[in-house]
Amino acid sequence: MNARWWLTALLGLNAAWVTDLFVLGHELSAPAGPLTALGRLTGLYGALALVLQLVLISRLPWLESRLGLDRLTLWHRWTGFWVLWLVVAHVVFITLGYASQDGSPVLAEVGTLVFHTDDVLIATIAFVLLLAVAATSARVARRRLRYESWHLVHLLAYLAVVLGFLHQVTVGQDFTGSPIGRVYWWSLYGLALGLIAVSRIGLPLVRNLRHRLRVESVIRESPDVVSVVITGRALDALPARAGQFFLWRFLTPGHWHEAHPYSLSAMPDGRSLRITVKALGDGSAWLQTVPPGTRVLAEGPYGAFTARRRTRRRVLLIAGGVGVTPVRALLEEFAREHDDIALIYRANTAENAVLADELRRLASLCGARMFLVLGPSTAVGRFGPVLGARHLHAMVPDVRERDVYVCGPPGMTDAVRRTLAELGVPAGQCHTERFAFAA
Incomplete structure (x- = not known):
């Protein structure tokens, strides 16, 4: 039960x-x-x-x-x-x-x-x-x-x-x-x-007394996106999985009381944790200048958007916007298990496609098929709407035989779920994470 x-x-x-x-x-x-x-x-x-x-x-x-x-x-x-x-x-x-x-x-x-x-x-x-x-x-x-x-x-x-x-x-x-x-x-x-x-x-x-998390480095991915690498003690004992997120508190003046939910953007390796953050306002823009050595408090891990929910060996990952961060971590985990993987990454422009180069490298290493779908939300391709039933079926003809992981803005997530239902993908094979909560 x-x-x-x-x-x-x-x-x-x-x-x-x-x-x-x-x-x-x-x-x-x-x-x-x-x-x-x-x-x-x-x-x-x-x-x-x-x-x-x-x-x-x-x-x-x-x-x-x-x-x-x-x-x-x-x-x-x-x-x-x-x-x-x-x-x-x-x-x-x-x-x-x-x-x-x-x-x-x-x-x-x-x-x-x-x-x-x-x-x-x-x-x-x-x-x-x-x-x-x-x-x-x-x-x-x-x-x-x-x-x-x-x-x-x-x-x-x-x-x-x-x-x-x-x-x-x-x-x-x-x-x-x-x-x-x-x-x-x-x-x-x-x-x-x-x-x-x-x-x-x-x-x-x-957990915080045991692991004593600190910022190791801040890596600029684009003009408005940074990855923050966090290290600590005995991280191999932290029960975090690809696809999950933490509530983070960075102990800097003026921000120590703020809790920010960010997904892991890399599969936990027991040595460090990584998050990738886009400057969407005052609440996240300051992270671009957080100094290395800053103490971090984390609550979690949270989220059921993990490989535990998988029912098939074949997997389709669909990401939209900054919702690509947990999908990137999941791709790394599935790649290590040599699964049959297809990946669709939806972004408005190539410049907005955060971590696209990492996704291509991981896809190449494990033989995954990657589709980068660019354009506004109203974009129409050869087979109709770019995330509509015909277009999705053209990219991944065996979609009904796959577990489908979807993470992105609520509107995109709901639209993709309707598309999957139209294509006859069983509800038990559709796994979603509403990135509006984790952002």
Whole structure:
């Protein structure tokens, strides 16, 4: 059973347990109206969804290496919407239910609940914090905020989790009336927060203390692209694979607090790690002048865009833009295994084709077929759109018999996936990495 089915099965099982605990607590408590009961149930489901969010973003190595951090992050985002709507429903139904029982106006009942009911005030604070996190996570707001500002606000979600749990401990029927419920919820929250503590704090700390990474050299690949070579101790013990990326912090004045996700642009060899970065703005342009000897903190490796996902000996690699960096590393790994490889590299101009010379050299060494496809996104070739079904089939006629790895901008990645589906390539043979996340 794969990781996705494990997650689904565990979620279904926990949802059944939560429902059972609700029914037991509802029977043991004083009679409540249907609105109050519905409010309690949506609150419990909201708490369960919040725990799932924590697990999805815990970066647990076993889970992340099989699903990929980009997919887990997407699921985390959608789970966040469920958390928000379930908590909103909890607030609305509980307020309406108690107002109906007390025969009081809704606004008056809000004041009574918030200021005169045990620990509802801290639950209200948790609710406001969740709203703030949700508002700043909306796409429009996210584009206007610096990553560091967004991340700082996002950390408030952990405070909301703690405050919400304290509210649940005090007034939740699962806690006040059920020893089994107390054990269940303490264990569930403890496990989720423990995973975060180990995977997000403990493991990176141990690895950085052990490997002591430093910048060895900065190599200019083009006027706006550099490769940064990073060395350290015992790198052969670092479980990094071609196609993966790290969250990098370069400890220089003014930038030590910034985390940048960059893919490895060469297969790890146990002696050094290499990333290749294009100056896309202030966040990456300064790396062109980072001095050798600079200490580096790295969190990872992350990503499921690796040879582990391969199902066939024949491979097609498709790269677009700077998304070529993990593809270049994968080509090196597949070349050493003497696989049947085809490579398509999509770039606007020859000058934008980063690492093209390295790709040609590797392709020549292993006998891979390489196609450099140049032109704007609207370019049309002899067989139609340059990454359309006819054109792709003309370049790689046996594409249905290959595992296909695609990495590039989201628009290109989605277009290629549609093309592969049109050509009849099974979904299990299509492996993608959304470089917008790793860039």
